[in-house]
Amino acid sequence: MSMLDVAVPPQWKRQWEDLQVQLRDPFKLRVTILSVVAGLGLLGVYRPMSAEIAIVRRDLKVAEDRLALVRQIEQLRSTRTKLLENLPTNGDINFWSEYLMGGIRDSGVSLKTLESSYRKTKVGKLQNVYFDLEIAGSFEQIHKLLSWLESDKYVSRVAKLRLKAERHSVEGRLAISVLVAQGAAQHQKTSSEAKTAKQPTEKAPAAAEKQGHGS
Amino acid sequence: MKLSLDTLSRIRLRSGSGVFEHDGVVHRVEVAKTPFGMSRVEGEGIEILELVSSRVRSILRNAIVRLPARYLSRLPNVWSRAATEDASAKAKPRVRPAVVGVRASAVTLHSETVEETHSGQTAAHSDRDERGGKGERRPTRVLEDSVVFVVGKKKVRLTVRARVDELQAITAATGLDAQDGHCFEPAPWAVWRASHHIAPIKTTQGLHLRFVLGEAGGIAILATNKRPLAWHVLSWDDAPRVEVLVQAFHLLRIHAVRRLHLAEVAQVSLQGEPFATECRNELQAAIELPVDVVEGDVYGGDLVAFGLAIGAVEPQADAFNLARSLQPPATILQLVPWGEAAFMMSLFVCMYLVLHFNLSSMRDRLHVAAQQVQSVTWANGVAQPKLKDEADALKREVEPLKQFLSRDLSFGQALSTVASTVPGKVWLTTVTGEDLLWEKNSNKTLGNRYILLTAGAPSEREGMAPPEVSDTVRRLEQDALFRKVLPHVKLADVNWHRENGYGYTVFSVLAVAQEVTK
Numbered sequence: 001m002s003m004l005d006v007a008v009p010p011q012w013k014r015q016w017e018d019l020q021v022q023l024r025d026p027f028k029l030r031v032t033i034l035s036v037v038a039g040l041g042l043l044g045v046y047r048p049m050s051a052e053i054a055i056v057r058r059d060l061k062v063a064e065d066r067l068a069l070v071r072q073i074e075q076l077r078s079t080r081t082k083l084l085e086n087l088p089t090n091g092d093i094n095f096w097s098e099y100l101m102g103g104i105r106d107s108g109v110s111l112k113t114l115e116s117s118y119r120k121t122k123v124g125k126l127q128n129v130y131f132d133l134e135i136a137g138s139f140e141q142i143h144k145l146l147s148w149l150e151s152d153k154y155v156s157r158v159a160k161l162r163l164k165a166e167r168h169s170v171e172g173r174l175a176i177s178v179l180v181a182q183g184a185a186q187h188q189k190t191s192s193e194a195k196t197a198k199q200p201t202e203k204a205p206a207a208a209e210k211q212g213h214g215s
Numbered sequence: 216m217k218l219s220l221d222t223l224s225r226i227r228l229r230s231g232s233g234v235f236e237h238d239g240v241v242h243r244v245e246v247a248k249t250p251f252g253m254s255r256v257e258g259e260g261i262e263i264l265e266l267v268s269s270r271v272r273s274i275l276r277n278a279i280v281r282l283p284a285r286y287l288s289r290l291p292n293v294w295s296r297a298a299t300e301d302a303s304a305k306a307k308p309r310v311r312p313a314v315v316g317v318r319a320s321a322v323t324l325h326s327e328t329v330e331e332t333h334s335g336q337t338a339a340h341s342d343r344d345e346r347g348g349k350g351e352r353r354p355t356r357v358l359e360d361s362v363v364f365v366v367g368k369k370k371v372r373l374t375v376r377a378r379v380d381e382l383q384a385i386t387a388a389t390g391l392d393a394q395d396g397h398c399f400e401p402a403p404w405a406v407w408r409a410s411h412h413i414a415p416i417k418t419t420q421g422l423h424l425r426f427v428l429g430e431a432g433g434i435a436i437l438a439t440n441k442r443p444l445a446w447h448v449l450s451w452d453d454a455p456r457v458e459v460l461v462q463a464f465h466l467l468r469i470h471a472v473r474r475l476h477l478a479e480v481a482q483v484s485l486q487g488e489p490f491a492t493e494c495r496n497e498l499q500a501a502i503e504l505p506v507d508v509v510e511g512d513v514y515g516g517d518l519v520a521f522g523l524a525i526g527a528v529e530p531q532a533d534a535f536n537l538a539r540s541l542q543p544p545a546t547i548l549q550l551v552p553w554g555e556a557a558f559m560m561s562l563f564v565c566m567y568l569v570l571h572f573n574l575s576s577m578r579d580r581l582h583v584a585a586q587q588v589q590s591v592t593w594a595n596g597v598a599q600p601k602l603k604d605e606a607d608a609l610k611r612e613v614e615p616l617k618q619f620l621s622r623d624l625s626f627g628q629a630l631s632t633v634a635s636t637v638p639g640k641v642w643l644t645t646v647t648g649e650d651l652l653w654e655k656n657s658n659k660t661l662g663n664r665y666i667l668l669t670a671g672a673p674s675e676r677e678g679m680a681p682p683e684v685s686d687t688v689r690r691l692e693q694d695a696l697f698r699k700v701l702p703h704v705k706l707a708d709v710n711w712h713r714e715n716g717y718g719y720t721v722f723s724v725l726a727v728a729q730e731v732t733k
Contacts, residue, residue, distance in 0.1 A: 023547050026532060030552050037556050041563035049570040056577045063584035069602045070594045076609035083616045121653040123619065124612035128653065139634070147627035157619065158626045163646040177652065179619060 080124070086155045087179055093129065096178050099154065100131055107145035109137030109172075119177075126179040130159065133174040142172055149176060226250060231527025233520040235316035235402060236388040242516035246524035253412075253528060255521060272297060312396040314405070314523040315389060317537055319434065319448045321381040322401040326445045328475050329363060329370040358382065358399075358540060362533045366439055371475060373444070375401050377537050393538035398526070400535050403446040405522030406514065407436045410486055412525055414509035416440040421481025422471055426460055428487035428494070429514030435463035437471055437480070442533070444477075445470050456490065457497040464502050480504070486511040615653070624650045624700045629666055632697065636690040637670065638683040644721065645669040664728040666701060674720040680709055684722045691726060701726035 023029045088095055093116055104111045112134035119128040135142065142163065149156055160175035230247035247256045275297060279290065361374040382399055391397045406427050416423050419440050426449070427434045433449040447463045454462075464483070471477045484507040485491035485498070491508045499506040512518045526534055536542075589595065594602065626648055633646070648666040649656060656663055672683040684706065691697050692704040707723035 020547065024544075024550065026550060026552075029547065029550055030555065033551055033556050034559060037559045037563075041559070041566070045563050045567045045570070049567065049574065053570065053574050053577065056574060056581060060577055060581040060584065063581055063588055066594075066599060066602070067584050067588050069599070069606055070588065070591045073594075073602065073606050073609060074591075076606065076613050080609060080613050080616065083613065083620055086620050119653070121615070123615045124608075126616075139630075143627060143630050143634075146625075146630065150622060150625045150627050155620050155622070157622070157650065157652065158648075159650055159652070161626050161646065161648040163643075165642070165644055177619075179616075 086153070087126070088154050090181060091154070091179070092181050096129070096131065096156075096180060100133070100176065103148050103152070104133075104135065104145060107137070107148060108141045109135045109145050111135055122182065123179055125182045127182045129178050129180045131174075131176040131178065133176065134172070135174065136166075136169050136171045139170050142170055146174075227256070229528055230256070231524050231529075232311070232313035233316065233405065233523025233525070233527060234313050234389050234391060235318075235405070235516050235520040235523060236385055237318060237516040237519070239388075240516060241389055242520035244517065244520035244524045246521065246528050248528055253525070255524075312398065312527070313391060314398045314400050314527040315385055315391050316402040316405050316519045316523050317377050317381060317385065317399050319402045319446075321377055322403070322537075323376045324401070324403075324446060325374040325376070326470075326475065327372055329372050356380075358537045360535050360537055360539050362535065364442055364533055366444065366475075366477060369476065371444055373535075375404075375535050375537065377401070382538060382541075393541045396542065397538070398530075398534070399537040400523060400526060401537070402519045403434050403436065403448070404443065404535055405519050405526060406434050407438060407443045407446070407522070408525050409518050409522030410436070410511055411438075412522070413511040414484070414486060416482075416484075418482060421478055423482045423484070424464060424467060424480045425509075426463070426483075426485045426487075426491075426494075427511070427514045427518070428456075428485065428490040430490075433487065433490075433514045435460070435467060437467040444475060457494050457501065460494060460498050461501045464498075482507070484509050487513040618652055624664055626650070626666075628696055629701075632694050633666075633668060633691070636687075636694055638672075638686045638690075640681075641670050641672045641683045641687055643668060643670050661725075662727050662729050664701065666726045667707065668724045668726075669721065670724070671719050671721050674711060674718050680722075681720055684709060684720060687722075688724055691724060697726055701728055703727045703729065 023032060088099075097114065097116065100114065101111070113132070114134075115132045117130045117132065119130060121128040135145070137145075146158060146161075149158055157177040158174060159177040161172070162174075163170050163172040226249055227247040228249065230245060233242075233244045233246070235242045245256050246253060249256075275294060276299075279287070279295070282290070356379050357376050358379055359374060359376045361372055363370055363372045365371075377399075382393060385399070386392050393399060407425070410425060410427050416425075416438065417440070422444070423438050423440065425436050425438065427436070428449075432451065435447045435449055436443045437445045445467055447466055449459050449463055451459050464480070468480050471480060483498070483502065483504050485495055486509050488508075488510075490513070495506050495508055512521070629648070630646065633643070637643070646666065646668055649661070649664065651663040654663075661667075668687075670687065672681045672687075674681045688704055688706050697704060704724060704726045707725045709720055709722040711718065711720050713719075
């Protein structure tokens with residue numbers, strides 16, 4: 001009696017012999033062998049490889065997402081810098097008031113009132129401010145003023161316009177929308193009032209105070 | 216070696232020999248499967264494996280000759296050996312198993328239907344015992360083999376028996392021993408195979424009776440379109456040929472109907488010219504069934520050997536082998552379908568290569584992406600959510616900034632256009648316009664962008680709108696600037712006035728960016 005006969009229980013030996021008999025059936029042998037090969041292939045090749053691919057794919061997605069985000073931020077920063085070149089570096093209320101009055105002076109129109117009012121809209125560190133102007137002058141002077149406002153290097157928008165022809169001149173009301181530096185705006189929630197040499201007015205402080213608290 | 220048409224015709228994908236000893240004459244036929252089909256061959260052919268190996272060696276030799284000397288030392292030894300091996304050297308001779316025929320008169324055939332319950336199991340046991348299982352190899356004087364197959368809804372078992380002495384006699388005559396792995400098959404079985412190869416039974420319905428005729432005798436085979444069910448050896452030494460055929464017909468018909476419980480014989484065919492044509496009409500009249508004459512050789516040792524050789528080329532699992540019990544059973548390793556397993560393995564190897572390629576390319580991309588991320592120093596150490604917050608904040612800043620800085624509508628240009636396009640007699644009273652970006656206009660019908668002109672034109676007669684009114688609208692409508700930014704121009708209202716004896720019309724023209732909806 002060999003060591004194998006002692007170590008292997010007889011029922012196991014019988015089962016092994018039965019299995020051999022079963023495997024002599026070509027169909028069963030074929031099914032068994034192909035199943036074993038398929039199992040080995042799936043467990044030995046497909047599963048580990050697909051698991052590895054899943055991990056690498058996940059890492060790759062994380063890395064690509066981060067890279068895309070970083071690039072997007074850099075592009076947005078670059079775009080913002082370019083866009084801000086169209087606005088004054090320290091464009092606070094005072095700057096814009098002086099800037100507008102300079103333009104008005106150059107155009108020759110008469111400025112009756114100039115009021116500033118804060119709007120709710122904020123664009124980053126900038127805040128939207130309306131300058132309401134009451135002016136009078138000839139059609140050419142007003143046209144010159146509008147053309148200057150809409151083509152100067154510092155961008156402002158004419159939000160509202162109302163011109164009315166009087167007997168000898170044209171009277172106008174303009175609302176000019178500008179973006180002012182927010183830090184400066186917080187400290188200067190006062191209205192600027194400009195008086196023309198002809199007709200100074202006293203309406204600005206009240207209106208500015210009203211809009212400023214609202215924003 | 217050039218692959219001419221002649222060479223191609225001599226290539227053998229597989230070949231086999233059939234040997235049949237009859238009346239002291241040994242008939243030996245070689246059949247080969249070539250690229251042009253299966254055919255009987257004579258003389259030496261070219262085995263496909265030998266051809267491939269010779270071509271590979273030739274290619275390898277040419278490649279090594281052209282290889283620079285400095286690379287020769289790096290060449291694997293196996294390649295060098297394979298290239299320098301003498302192609303003409305003969306391989307070690309080995310015995311190629313042949314199929315040997317056992318004459319019909321020495322074989323008894325027993326065919327019966329197998330009952331569904333008991334006999335089915337018996338058949339299965341029979342299969343297992345006879346087909347290489349661990350069946351006992353008893354020292355018996357009679358050799359037996361059986362096959363079971365399905366005919367319609369019934370199982371039929373064919374059992375053939377032959378004496379051991381017969382096989383020993385064949386071995387003595389042919390030199391082919393069962394111990395060398397040669398198969399011993401009943402001659403009628405081989406005749407049916409040869410006959411079926413030459414003239415296949417095309418109809419699948421019903422039973423078929425085929426007579427294969429020779430000069431001194433023949434074989435009548437009762438068969439389906441795939442396998443024979445029974446056969447009867449014919450001899451016309453004592454009776455006329457047609458009479459023998461008619462007797463065989465009735466015997467096999469009765470066997471089919473009563474013993475096998477199958478349907479009547481539906482088709483009858485004769486093979487073996489000129490005897491087939493000679494007997495046809497008489498046989499047809501006697502059995503009252505249409506009889507076909509099919510092409511094929513006459514019954515004889517050569518036809519038997521041919522059928523045996525076909526069996527050697529295309530071995531089938533359900534073929535007889537009377538020497539089966541004398542031969543050692545095939546090991547499981549020999550039974551393993553190595554070809555299919557190798558094919559499946561090759562599929563997995565291909566799958567591995569594809570997946571590995573994908574993995575490598577993804578790893579490369581990951582490496583590049585990681586390096587690019589690392590190269591952006593300001594982002595190192597910044598958590599992903601923070602980066603997202605920053606990107607969102609920048610978007611919220613940049614998009615409105617872009618909107619603010621885009622100047623679609625210029626009131627300066629609009630005034631110039633109005634001044635230049637309105638007719639000369641028209642005077643402007645008011646010009647009102649709005650270009651709101653982030654606020655909504657309280658008057659929804661006007662929208663966020665519009666220009667409203669109020670103008671006057673002389674009009675002497677009440678109720679008659681001056682042409683300047685429609686001219687103004689039309690000209691503004693056709694202006695390029697208005698068409699681009701305020702394309703919808705319409706006449707809002709018209710009022711006629713008289714003052715200081717002068718009549719005039721006051722009208723309003725509204726230009727909006729979008730169609731006004733009420």
